[in-house]
Amino acid sequence: MADPAIRIRNLVTRLGDRTVHNELNLDIQAGCLTAIAGSSGSGKTVLLRAMALLLQPVAGTIELFGQATTTLSRSAERGLRGRMGVMFQRGALFTGMTVLDNVAFPLREHTALPRSAVYEIARLKLRLAGLAPEAATLYPSELSGGMTKRAALARSLALDPDLLFLDEPTAGLDPVGATAFDKLIVHLRNLLGLTVILVTHDPVSLWEIADEIAFIGAGRVLASGPAQALTQSLEPAVRCYFGGARMQRAGASWDQK
Amino acid sequence: MNWRVAQRRVICSGDWSVERLAAVERQIRRNAPMTSGEWRINLGEISTLDTAGAVMVQRLCRRLRTAGASVQLEDVSAERHAVLKLVASEMEVTPRRPYSNPLERLGRRVTDGCFGITEYLAFIGRLTADSLPRMLRPHRLRWHEIAVELERAGVMAIPIIGLLAFLIGIVMAYQSGDILQTYGANIFLVDLLGVIILREMGPLMTAVIVAGRTGASYTAQIGTMHLTEEVDALRTMGVTPFEMLVLPKFLALLIALPLLTVWADAIGLLGGMLVSSLLYGVDFDVFLRRLPTAVPPNMFWVGIAKAPVFAALIASIGCYQGFRIRYSADEVGRYTTISVVQGIFWVIVADAVFSIVLFSWLGL
Numbered sequence: 194m195a196d197p198a199i200r201i202r203n204l205v206t207r208l209g210d211r212t213v214h215n216e217l218n219l220d221i222q223a224g225c226l227t228a229i230a231g232s233s234g235s236g237k238t239v240l241l242r243a244m245a246l247l248l249q250p251v252a253g254t255i256e257l258f259g260q261a262t263t264t265l266s267r268s269a270e271r272g273l274r275g276r277m278g279v280m281f282q283r284g285a286l287f288t289g290m291t292v293l294d295n296v297a298f299p300l301r302e303h304t305a306l307p308r309s310a311v312y313e314i315a316r317l318k319l320r321l322a323g324l325a326p327e328a329a330t331l332y333p334s335e336l337s338g339g340m341t342k343r344a345a346l347a348r349s350l351a352l353d354p355d356l357l358f359l360d361e362p363t364a365g366l367d368p369v370g371a372t373a374f375d376k377l378i379v380h381l382r383n384l385l386g387l388t389v390i391l392v393t394h395d396p397v398s399l400w401e402i403a404d405e406i407a408f409i410g411a412g413r414v415l416a417s418g419p420a421q422a423l424t425q426s427l428e429p430a431v432r433c434y435f436g437g438a439r440m441q442r443a444g445a446s447w448d449q450k
Numbered sequence: 451m452n453w454r455v456a457q458r459r460v461i462c463s464g465d466w467s468v469e470r471l472a473a474v475e476r477q478i479r480r481n482a483p484m485t486s487g488e489w490r491i492n493l494g495e496i497s498t499l500d501t502a503g504a505v506m507v508q509r510l511c512r513r514l515r516t517a518g519a520s521v522q523l524e525d526v527s528a529e530r531h532a533v534l535k536l537v538a539s540e541m542e543v544t545p546r547r548p549y550s551n552p553l554e555r556l557g558r559r560v561t562d563g564c565f566g567i568t569e570y571l572a573f574i575g576r577l578t579a580d581s582l583p584r585m586l587r588p589h590r591l592r593w594h595e596i597a598v599e600l601e602r603a604g605v606m607a608i609p610i611i612g613l614l615a616f617l618i619g620i621v622m623a624y625q626s627g628d629i630l631q632t633y634g635a636n637i638f639l640v641d642l643l644g645v646i647i648l649r650e651m652g653p654l655m656t657a658v659i660v661a662g663r664t665g666a667s668y669t670a671q672i673g674t675m676h677l678t679e680e681v682d683a684l685r686t687m688g689v690t691p692f693e694m695l696v697l698p699k700f701l702a703l704l705i706a707l708p709l710l711t712v713w714a715d716a717i718g719l720l721g722g723m724l725v726s727s728l729l730y731g732v733d734f735d736v737f738l739r740r741l742p743t744a745v746p747p748n749m750f751w752v753g754i755a756k757a758p759v760f761a762a763l764i765a766s767i768g769c770y771q772g773f774r775i776r777y778s779a780d781e782v783g784r785y786t787t788i789s790v791v792q793g794i795f796w797v798i799v800a801d802a803v804f805s806i807v808l809f810s811w812l813g814l
Binding site: 275287288289300303304305306307310313314317318321332333334352353384385 | 501780
């Protein structure tokens with residue numbers, strides 16, 4: 194098997210005094226859609242932040258595309274950041290800019306393209322994320338929840354990243370919107386060859402779109418594999434999570450397909 | 451890129467990913483010939499092509515087409531074809547925000563300015579309506595919040611206000627002492643410092659510092675609470691933000707500012723006294739013995755009486771500007787600035803009004 198896009202070894206992270214991850218190991222293959230699951234407070238978002246270079250681990254290594262992230266030079270770090278897109282849970286759109294400017298911002302920062310080309314690329318990203326062209330001139334405060342998610346996705350795609358981190362992409366969307374968003378993620382992954390890491394609680398997302406699920410608990414990866422394999426896991430926490438009524442229903446509807 | 455104008459061919463090569471595109475774009479802009487005919491664009495030698503690169507291919511095609519040429523892409527693999535199709539599927543034009551002309555903006559500013567005053571008055575009115583019932587039943591006031599605000603706005607300001615008052619006392623004694631010395635009138639330093647510090651500099655400078663420190667923090671805090679919907683959460687619980695957020699701040703500052711003024715007065719005089727005794731031979735005991743006769747007590751009381759007025763101005767402006775923050779982080783910065791500038795502005799205006807009213811009409 195080829196080298197993994199992300200390789201995490203013996204990761205230890207702390208928030209204040211609380212140890213979130215203790216000796217966590219995880220490999221994520223390139224082109225794979227990996228979901229990080231786990232009960233609330235198990236450190237899914239913290240893991241995402243560590244992988245996205247937003248949080249310095251206390252110990253252990255994270256390698257992105259074979260580069261250890263703990264010993265990066267500034268220019269290497271900037272290059273690496275250009276290869277990843279992060280979509281935050283609440284969008285984190287810049288409130289002082291229009292949606293189009295939000296998407297154009299990383300392009301302006303990382304490339305020397307003229308305005309017209311930047312805006313053309315930005316508009317393409319908005320369309321890819323499924324936003325109507327009218328939304329481009331709106332400010333984030335004028336967007337609905339679903340539109341905010343799409344705009345945030347468009348911005349995370351701005352630099353054609355190889356790695357896409359999504360934090361709870363379908364949380365807060367209506368079921369139809371959530372399904373559409375799931376499809377959109379798979380579609381973009383197939384089209385652009387992305388490696389996608391998503392943190393999610395959504396049972397449907399876990400069953401339908403994730404190639405791999407890494408289940409986090411007690412500071413490490415308790416189990417990993419496709420949803421079906423995890424239901425058979427011997428770990429009580431994993432069985433409990435996948436044995437819940439909502440998860441069962443999502444699994445049942447997946448079985449029918 | 452290799453332009454073979456004679457054969458109407460372009461051979462694109464290299465890395466067409468977003469980081470490298472600027473060079474490609476420049477080449478297209480400089481070299482694309484404005485000739486019609488049947489052009490063929492070869493993409494076979496491109497090593498990487500992402501969506502931004504595909505946009506650039508489209509731009510190249512469009513450029514050739516506007517020159518009247520027809521364009522054919524060749525050597526396109528299946529996956530690249532999908533990406534190119536995605537890019538080409540729509541070329542909509544984004545609607546622009548309605549353009550506002552300068553005259554309209556001017557008009558808007560004027561009306562905003564005028565209505566700004568009525569809005570401020572409405573704010574004061576609502577604050578009063580919400581506060582009065584509470585004020586009449588003091589046990590229902592939020593004493594805990596008031597104490598917290600009192601600590602932040604009052605206790606924590608003590609060092610900075612003390613230091614600045616001390617320095618101002620020193621500077622004033624030093625500047626005026628020189629002139630008085632030439633007339634041998636060193637002793638009048640006591641009169642001069644007493645009047646200026648107790649009546650004007652103490653209250654005014656304290657108010658200015660508090661406007662910059664506390665007024666700004668009121669605006670930023672309330673504004674950020676708006677952005678994170680905390681204010682709305684309070685409303686849903688039947689707690690009006692006025693009595694929860696504004697009233698404790700208002701009352702706390704009303705208490706803190708006069709006390710800080712007393713502190714500034716004392717430390718300012720101390721600074722003045724120090725210079726007087728060290729440089730101009732007016733010793734501490736001489737200074738202190740002369741002070742009560744040189745400066746009538748009402749000078750002190752006039753200074754202290756101004757402080758609550760300044761406090762009311764600073765607190766109400768700070769909170770009002772905070773409530774104007776609605777949507778964006780930008781606004782937090784903008785309205786915090788406005789809050790400080792207006793706070794200081796109105797404090798100085800009020801001070802001028804005080805001088806005129808008290809001095810010329812009441813003869814104080």
